Amino acid sequence: xxxxxxxxxxxxxxxxxxxxxxxxxxxxxxxxxxxxxxxxxxxxxxxxxxxxxxxxxxxxxxxxxxxxxxxxxxxxxxxxxxxxxxxxxxxxxxxxxxxxxxxxxxxxxxxxxxxxxxxxxxxxxxxxxxxxxxxxxxxxxxxxxxxxxxxxxxxxxxxxxxxxxxxxxxxxxxxxxxxxxxxxxxxxxxxxxxxxxxxxxxxxxxxxxxxxxxxxxxxxxxxxxxxxxxxxxxxxxxxxxxxxxxxxxxxxxxxxxxxxxxxxxxxxxxxxxxxxxxxxxxxxxxxxxxxxxxxxxxxxxxxxxxxxxxxxxxxxxxxxxxxxxxxxxxxxxxxxxxxxxxxxxxxxxxxxxxxxxxxxxxxxxxxxxxxxxxxxxxxx
Amino acid sequence: xxxxxxxxxxxxxxxxxxxxxxxxxxxxxxxxxxxxxxxxxxxxxxxxxxxxxxxxxxxxxxxxxxxxxxxxxxxxxxxxxxxxxxxxxxxxxxxxxxxxxxxxxxxxxxxxxxxxxxxxxxxxxxxxxxxxxxxxxxxxxxxxxxxxxxxxxxxxxxxxxxxxxxxxxxxxxxxxxxxxxxxxxxxxxxxxxxxxxxxxxxxxxxxxxxxxxxxxxxxxxxxxxxxxxxxxxxxxxxxxxxxxxxxxxxxxxxxxxxxxxxxxxxxxxxxxxxxxxxxxxxxxxxxxxxxxxxxxxxxxxxxxxxxxxxxxxxxxxxxxxxxxxxxxxxxxxxxxxxxxxxxxxxxxxxxxxxxxxxxxxxxxxxxxxxxxxxxxxxxx
Numbered sequence: 058x059x060x061x062x063x064x065x066x067x068x069x070x071x072x073x074x075x076x077x078x079x080x081x082x083x084x085x086x087x088x089x090x091x092x093x094x095x096x097x098x099x100x101x102x103x104x105x106x107x108x109x110x111x112x113x114x115x116x117x118x119x120x121x122x123x124x125x126x127x128x129x130x131x132x133x134x135x136x137x138x139x140x141x142x143x144x145x146x147x148x149x150x151x152x153x154x155x156x157x158x159x160x161x162x163x164x165x166x167x168x169x170x171x172x173x174x175x176x177x178x179x180x181x182x183x184x185x186x187x188x189x190x191x192x193x194x195x196x197x198x199x200x201x202x203x204x205x206x207x208x209x210x211x212x213x214x215x216x217x218x219x220x221x222x223x224x225x226x227x228x229x230x231x232x233x234x235x236x237x238x239x240x241x242x243x244x245x246x247x248x249x250x251x252x253x254x255x256x257x258x259x260x261x262x263x264x265x266x267x268x269x270x271x272x273x274x275x276x277x278x279x280x281x282x283x284x285x286x287x288x289x290x291x292x293x294x295x296x297x298x299x300x301x302x303x304x305x306x307x308x309x310x311x312x313x314x315x316x317x318x319x320x321x322x323x324x325x326x327x328x329x330x331x332x333x334x335x336x337x338x339x340x341x342x343x344x345x346x347x348x349x350x351x352x353x354x355x356x357x358x359x360x361x362x363x364x365x366x367x368x369x370x371x372x373x374x375x376x377x378x379x380x381x382x383x384x385x386x387x388x389x390x391x392x393x394x395x396x397x398x399x400x401x402x403x404x405x406x407x408x409x410x411x412x413x414x415x416x417x418x419x420x421x422x423x424x425x426x427x428x429x430x431x432x433x434x435x436x437x
Numbered sequence: 438x439x440x441x442x443x444x445x446x447x448x449x450x451x452x453x454x455x456x457x458x459x460x461x462x463x464x465x466x467x468x469x470x471x472x473x474x475x476x477x478x479x480x481x482x483x484x485x486x487x488x489x490x491x492x493x494x495x496x497x498x499x500x501x502x503x504x505x506x507x508x509x510x511x512x513x514x515x516x517x518x519x520x521x522x523x524x525x526x527x528x529x530x531x532x533x534x535x536x537x538x539x540x541x542x543x544x545x546x547x548x549x550x551x552x553x554x555x556x557x558x559x560x561x562x563x564x565x566x567x568x569x570x571x572x573x574x575x576x577x578x579x580x581x582x583x584x585x586x587x588x589x590x591x592x593x594x595x596x597x598x599x600x601x602x603x604x605x606x607x608x609x610x611x612x613x614x615x616x617x618x619x620x621x622x623x624x625x626x627x628x629x630x631x632x633x634x635x636x637x638x639x640x641x642x643x644x645x646x647x648x649x650x651x652x653x654x655x656x657x658x659x660x661x662x663x664x665x666x667x668x669x670x671x672x673x674x675x676x677x678x679x680x681x682x683x684x685x686x687x688x689x690x691x692x693x694x695x696x697x698x699x700x701x702x703x704x705x706x707x708x709x710x711x712x713x714x715x716x717x718x719x720x721x722x723x724x725x726x727x728x729x730x731x732x733x734x735x736x737x738x739x740x741x742x743x744x745x746x747x748x749x750x751x752x753x754x755x756x757x758x759x760x761x762x763x764x765x766x767x768x769x770x771x772x773x774x775x776x777x778x779x780x781x782x783x784x785x786x787x788x789x790x791x792x793x794x795x796x797x798x799x800x801x802x803x804x805x806x807x808x809x810x811x812x813x814x815x816x817x
Binding site for chain 1: 518521522525526527540541547548549550551552553712713715716719720723746747748750751752753754
């Protein structure tokens, strides 16, 4: 039967990571539980919501954990409750002892808490990925391409493939990450180091959003494996599994305009443009389908937005450079704000074809790898 | 017609205070508006939700506001929207110009925003208090007695008098503040400086909760006036009106036990007791009407809580002093936690009569002015 003592903070930190995969809204009741597996070599904390699964291993020789294992076994505990109990324990060390009928006695200082556990036999078997080709990437780089694309996924469940980010290894040796909700698109290309792993998958946006809470060391390198319907991100102690979205993603390259088609090329200070859009948005959110109009005429660039209920905004913008024809185009300022949020460069280049064709945004001077597309709104 | 320019930050801060009184859930549509009154001597920002009203005056010579008034008048603007617009303006200065048909043009840098306003004639007349006897108090002291009592008000609207804090000037020259929800009571006595103002009123808990956001300078002295169904808190620029709850508050003094009746007197470290209750609460919240049991037997003080669903907790407590008989008593740990939160003293004195009579809590060594009562739960 399980018996171990451990540093409370180290145990709490490990629980916090595994808990990312455990939801309260699951259809299989066993999935609200945390599975604790204790072996002589260490403790594994396992959680899953059916979509994401996390195995987090705390090795017996981890120096922060001051672990002493004197009995092995496995048990299921109510995850959220167990995490709360551990966080409230009074002393730096806690002792975990399995009693008869899967009861667990937690002792810390003068506090003794008895928890009802369940037999781990009832926990569903988690599909695992047998070793194979892998791709190594820095956590920071993965987080960057996720941030640059995931905001553009669709929130509508009727076309599931658009609720994830498409990740594809190209024959050019690059990784392509792309997301679109049909109103806007964000695509990032990233040169990869040599790898045998080839893939063409759709990773759910929810898995991407919890990724950053699981892998918190940006400088760390992690390994990526793929098998059938699962993607695995792994470091020395954490295995983070995500199911993939089934279906084939459309070719988004054909959406990106040909260089020759652009008729207007503008460069803005990204922060200034963002603030102008924030002001326009104050009015457009008061109106259904509210749009901002950008009017380029000679050297003048003006944005206007109008809400019949509350008023109007009129603002002159300074273009850092302008080449091409005059244009007047309307669009949802929300999309431009979202796009600017993920552009870290101080200047942004925006190119237009016509007032009914999507326009493109790129960070100025880093134009090859990252491109975003926004579809205008036709107005009268 | 109104015309002025003003420092954006100073104007924003003034708006923020007035906005405390403006709610979106009001039955009179005019009350979602902010009333702006511009006179030569300065600008008054007025807001009300029918329960609370705030008049905030920005004098023309306020040195932070860099105000320049060149036209006077009054207008109503949509409060939440106007505050958002002002906060997003690009420059440090904004210009406010009233146009025909109550339209307002706000200009800041290259940004021009036109807002639809309304005639201030439709704004309801706010009852005002004509000068009379007043009481002067430091903001910090008022906030303290509010904090010490307001948590104990009832949230049930069926007996409105218990949803407020009872404030009464006593013949002893003290101010009494008391709140109770019939499960617990918190009462604070405060010696007052000489004043002619005598009152016996019930101030709604909502007015107390927004008080701290309106008067942010703890060191400031404010003046309190009362007239009929209204209470007014006032400093040099802000008038904060609250309606009072009608009805007469029961005599709570008779609830406080006689010294002679106590059979057990315990002193605890307040932080230690609070943490023990936090752990007990983890289990009691999982059970309907969950209680913690405190068992005093000889030198031993033990708390236990039990939830049939999730487990149990057993903890030894250290009493710093103990006088009196043994006792075993059950109560809702939530009430003890709330009580301990407002006791700033490091040690707390708890006195008991029997396991079916309310027990009292007092900060040790400051026992005269502040007393709390908690009713136990009868268990088998």
